[in-house]
Amino acid sequence: MRHLSVPSEQTQVWLQRCKANGWLGETGVVEVDGRHRGLPLHDDAPSEQDPFWEGFPHVDLEPKRRGPMHWTERLPPALQSLPESTWPGSYEMQGDVLIFKLDEASKPHAEAIAAAMLAQIPNVRIVCADDGVKGDFRVRDLQPLLSRDGDTTTRTRVREHDQVVDVDPGEVYYSARLAHQRKKTFDEVQAFQKKLGRSLVVADPYAGVGPAFVLMLKQKGLLRGYLAGDLNPKAAELLEHNIARWTGKNSTAFSPASIVCKDARTWKDEPTLCGQADVVLVNLPHDSFEHLPDLFPLFVPHGEGMLRGWAIIERTSLESRVEQLETLVRAAGGTPKNAHVLEIKDFSSTRCFVMFQTLITWD
Ligand SMILES: C[S@@+](CC[C@H](N)C(=O)[O-])C[C@H]1O[C@@H](n2cnc3c(N)ncnc32)[C@H](O)[C@@H]1O
DSSP states (O other), rough: OOOEEEEEGGGHHHHHHHTTTTOSSSSSSEEEEETTTEEEEESSSSSSSSGGGTTOOEEEEOOOOOSSSSGGEEEEEEHHHHHHGGOSOOOOEEEEEEEEOOOTTTGGGHHHHHHHHHHOOOTEEEEEEEEETTTTTTTEEEEEEEEESSOOOOOOEEEEETTEEEETTSSSOOOOGGGHHHHHHHHHHHHHHHHTSOEEEEEETTTTTTTHHHHHHTTTTTTTEEHHHEHHHHHHHHHHHHHHHHGGGGGOOOOEEEOOOOOOGGGGOOOSHHHHHHHHEETTTTHHHHHHHHGGBBBBBBBBEEHHHEEEEEEEGGHHHHHHHHHHHTTTTTTEEEEEEEEEEEEEESSSEEEEEEEEEOO
């Protein structure tokens, strides 16, 4: 196919000139050599001798055809005729792990789907079917379908707010979608630190792999110490690993610096874990409100503290939740201030996902 060969740095100029005259072909730009690019020309573009080309040569090159735009175009021809609704409409990536839900229609073609996805998306290492969330640890039941290199581990690495976070979607809960909530938590904690005029101790007893600490540990002077934990041993292991990376050479600069694998409701019985936090995060959405009475003892028992958490609640109970939060704080001996419960998103037809927050004065 006829191509116009131009110096690489003039590629854009000539692409525009050819396009403006309707002479640019549909195929892609081809590399002629290290310093020249070939622009595909339509049959009706003028010949090489035309002054329009300013002496740049026409060369005959193999056209660069576009690859499939969607993974479904990579399915075997025999499956291409099946209805569009057979195929999963979405998938999620965590690092190099691709996760999608199989339904009755797509189940018989699981392997073909995985192969097509692997062929289409170069940075995928393993494709897994997601059989839903299981157990108290809210971990997905992942079935590895196909791996590029035979490695079937689901441990991988993501980036959040410019930091590396080691995750394992088959073993530990982590949701990239909630990164904006974590940024808000960071903003709130920062504002609270400015208000108190000193660095803080933050407790996150349902920390998962620790994403709430990504921004907080990076910000100099924000934290004096941290108490982080999770009941899932795999989470606690990744939490320790991630916090060690984020604190780097600064690891001894924090006190307390505790990472534990424990039921959050038992922290109150450990002298090293209770009575120390300025901020307590509560991220166990199905049970957050029920666990609160056991978590108040984590606060420093004087001065002001901040409680921030997330919950899944019946929408009909939304209005009464601020009062419930204030009642729980008072029952624990604190005085609530600026308590609020905000709907973040729908969870089901009757339930919603909310963020709750209150300042608490302890005397
Ligand atoms: C919704 S996830 C939140 C994880 C993390 N905060 C995040 O944002 O990615 C809840 C976490 O609480 C842990 N968990 C469940 N029950 C617990 C308990 N009784 N005590 C401590 N952790 C618990 C689960 O293993 C899970 O990692």
